[in-house]
Amino acid sequence: MLLEIRNLHVSVEGKPILRGIDLAVAAGEVHAIMGPNGSGKSTLANVLAGREGYEVTGGEVLYRGRNLLEMPPEERAREGIFLAFQYPVEVPGVSNIYLLKAAVNAVRKHRGLPELDAMDFLKLVREKLRLVQMDEQFLYRSVNEGFSGGEKKRNEVLQMAVLEPTLGILDETDSGLDIDALRIVSEGVNSLRSPERAFLVVTHYQRLLNYIVPDRVHVLAGGRIIRSGDRTLALELEERGYGWLLDEAARGQAAGQAAS
Amino acid sequence: MSSSSQHNIEALLKRRYDAGFVTEVEQETVPPGLNEDVIRLISAKKNEPGFLLEWRLKAYRHWLTMEEPRWAHVRYQPIDYQAISYYAAPKQKKDRPKSLDEVDPKLLETYEKLGIPLREQEMLAGVAVDAVFDSVSVATTFKEKLAEHGIIFCSFSEAVQNHPELVEKYLGSVVPYTDNFFAALNSAVFSDGSFVYVPPGVRCPMELSTYFRINAANTGQFERTLIIADEGSYVSYLEGCTAPMRDENQLHAAVVELVALEGAEIKYSTVQNWYPGDEEGRGGIYNFVTKRGACRGRRAKISWTQVETGSAITWKYPSVILEGDESVGEFYSVALTNNCQQADTGTKMVHIGKNTRSTIISKGISAGRGQNAYRGLVRIARSAEGARNYTQCDSLLIGDRCGAHTFPYIEVRNRTAQVEHEATTSKISEDQLFYLMQRGLAAEDAVSMIVNGFCKEVFKELPMEFAVEAQKLLGVSLEGAVG
Numbered sequence A: 001m002l003l004e005i006r007n008l009h010v011s012v013e014g015k016p017i018l019r020g021i022d023l024a025v026a027a028g029e030v031h032a033i034m035g036p037n038g039s040g041k042s043t044l045a046n047v048l049a050g051r052e053g054y055e056v057t058g059g060e061v062l063y064r065g066r067n068l069l070e071m072p073p074e075e076r077a078r079e080g081i082f083l084a085f086q087y088p089v090e091v092p093g094v095s096n097i098y099l100l101k102a103a104v105n106a107v108r109k110h111r112g113l114p115e116l117d118a119m120d121f122l123k124l125v126r127e128k129l130r131l132v133q134m135d136e137q138f139l140y141r142s143v144n145e146g147f148s149g150g151e152k153k154r155n156e157v158l159q160m161a162v163l164e165p166t167l168g169i170l171d172e173t174d175s176g177l178d179i180d181a182l183r184i185v186s187e188g189v190n191s192l193r194s195p196e197r198a199f200l201v202v203t204h205y206q207r208l209l210n211y212i213v214p215d216r217v218h219v220l221a222g223g224r225i226i227r228s229g230d231r232t233l234a235l236e237l238e239e240r241g242y243g244w245l246l247d248e249a250a251r252g253q254a255a256g257q258a259a260s
Numbered sequence B: 001m002s003s004s005s006q007h008n009i010e011a012l013l014k015r016r017y018d019a020g021f022v023t024e025v026e027q028e029t030v031p032p033g034l035n036e037d038v039i040r041l042i043s044a045k046k047n048e049p050g051f052l053l054e055w056r057l058k059a060y061r062h063w064l065t066m067e068e069p070r071w072a073h074v075r076y077q078p079i080d081y082q083a084i085s086y087y088a089a090p091k092q093k094k095d096r097p098k099s100l101d102e103v104d105p106k107l108l109e110t111y112e113k114l115g116i117p118l119r120e121q122e123m124l125a126g127v128a129v130d131a132v133f134d135s136v137s138v139a140t141t142f143k144e145k146l147a148e149h150g151i152i153f154c155s156f157s158e159a160v161q162n163h164p165e166l167v168e169k170y171l172g173s174v175v176p177y178t179d180n181f182f183a184a185l186n187s188a189v190f191s192d193g194s195f196v197y198v199p200p201g202v203r204c205p206m207e208l209s210t211y212f213r214i215n216a217a218n219t220g221q222f223e224r225t226l227i228i229a230d231e232g233s234y235v236s237y238l239e240g241c242t243a244p245m246r247d248e249n250q251l252h253a254a255v256v257e258l259v260a261l262e263g264a265e266i267k268y269s270t271v272q273n274w275y276p277g278d279e280e281g282r283g284g285i286y287n288f289v290t291k292r293g294a295c296r297g298r299r300a301k302i303s304w305t306q307v308e309t310g311s312a313i314t315w316k317y318p319s320v321i322l323e324g325d326e327s328v329g330e331f332y333s334v335a336l337t338n339n340c341q342q343a344d345t346g347t348k349m350v351h352i353g354k355n356t357r358s359t360i361i362s363k364g365i366s367a368g369r370g371q372n373a374y375r376g377l378v379r380i381a382r383s384a385e386g387a388r389n390y391t392q393c394d395s396l397l398i399g400d401r402c403g404a405h406t407f408p409y410i411e412v413r414n415r416t417a418q419v420e421h422e423a424t425t426s427k428i429s430e431d432q433l434f435y436l437m438q439r440g441l442a443a444e445d446a447v448s449m450i451v452n453g454f455c456k457e458v459f460k461e462l463p464m465e466f467a468v469e470a471q472k473l474l475g476v477s478l479e480g481a482v483g
């Protein structure tokens, strides 16, 4: 198993946000995480990427059999975990290409590979630019500074394509994208799909899943996965909304409590 | 920002000072203390003409009437001017070495360790160096090559011997000895420094640079630099500085004067890395420096670029007097204060000629308990029809125990003038750090990348070799074990 999350509990400022997540992702799979706003989707993504400010109060996460939660964020990145941010961050004065190069070389160094020389690096980046249909001039602009919402999301996918992660986590990469951008971004992700690689695709809408077809769909609500299924679950959610599932979950929980 | 990441950033800021070693050489120093005899002694040692001794003595007598300035946003223990030695020089076999072979190998080694090899075949191509060790210049490279173009590049002492008429004409013409307390002191006791003269119409074919090194303990360093760019000439000049780590504070009070005649351009770049003191604020250089340039003719241009990472205290306002019509003044500055460092730095742009233009870009970075003040004056005289100034002042705070302060002074006496001022203050955010670390960068590289990005507009003004150096230096200044 590439990623195994077992009974994960996470609090933020003393408030429980994730309340027992179990999830196993095998290499080659795409899992979609859906759920209403505030259900804990970004929290899960951030905890996996190692962001500070989250307190793990229970459970464990194994990545390639190793205790992920013990690894500092940069090591997770170098070990192949990539998070496409819901809100990509601006870094004024630092050009996109400079960050890309530093990132690629940090990963290569970690793997004992020599730094890419300027020519090979540029060749790699140009190839990936075509994939997300971005103009080369983006490389020389400051990271995310003055980018439109859609450009920021595309830039995240560009970075992911260049870094070729083992586990790609996309946090609402589809939100704020028009239909053309959505298709481009999805094609970018699809082209990265491979038997060694897995994706966790966090989304609010089933729309994205028409393009990136998931192997499994999980519904997160109130910090728990309340339902898992195949892609038809996403279609059902599209049709019926989350309400019925939440009601069912509430009934299930009440019954559970009554029984204990 | 959460307290743990706060802690991380602070750990990052524990700096390493690579230039902090001491060179064991036999020194010749005069005993501590300042009086007219000491000044006569310095002047005699340098075999100076009468006009210069007179000038020094006038400066000294004037200095006695002055008080140390107190208006800067810095705090320090009173300086005992009688406890300082005003002259220190490595002992030489002869008066002055004629070639590098006669220079003490220990001195050459010192500069090599600092990354400034003085043997020409090992040097950076295209950079001529004047190396000043404590009070004297130990070597100047590429002199002959420059002389072919009529360019004079030598130590100040040599210029006094060989070109006294130029020295007499321009010394004190931009910064008179009455200018301020530290300039008066410097004028009285200055020991050495660099001298440059570029003849009319000559474009200096290489970068000129001076590397200042304080080595001796309990001494002050008072160097004096004078650069004259004659009509239509161009010169780019670089200045670097380091000092050993010592627990006592050491005084450095330099004066730099630039004169650009009609159509001439001087680009003056500094990477200042004097010892900043330790984490508790022990030791470090007190850097009280007067730097000023005069654009004396039409379309003259003077551009100051400084990267200030060192010193316990920095008090420095490289300025431009825009006398000639259409002359241009520029000031690009990065000042970093970490631990207990304090900087009060900025510029003065004095517009006198018509259609004169000035640009000020100041980037202040404060970390630890560092205090960073920008102080700038833009003065538009009545005569300065159509003058324009643009000022941009950005502060970056790292952590929450440091401070950034901005003191802009604007005096406009001509209604056709346009003066623009923009200021921002920002913090390195946890979001930025996490974003970069999620891309595989170590925390310290992430901080360094954010800081370098913040300084980009200034770094692009530096000559190539220096830009790389400056980036590394900022990296080192912010470096440390991740806590």
Ligand SMILES: Nc1ncnc2c1ncn2[C@@H]1O[C@H](COP(=O)(O)OP(=O)(O)O)[C@@H](O)[C@H]1O
Pocket: A012, A013, A017, A035, A036, A037, A038, A039, A040, A041, A042, A043, A044, A053
């Ligand atoms: N840094 C934080 N401080 C306080 N509460 C937070 C923080 N981050 C997330 N939360 C809370 O955790 C819950 C889940 O948020 P989030 O993971 O962003 O949900 P989603 O991505 O599913 O919309 C929300 O109630 C949100 O307010």
Ligand SMILES: [Mg+2]
Pocket: A041, A042, A043, A086, A171, A172
């Ligand atoms: Mg979210």
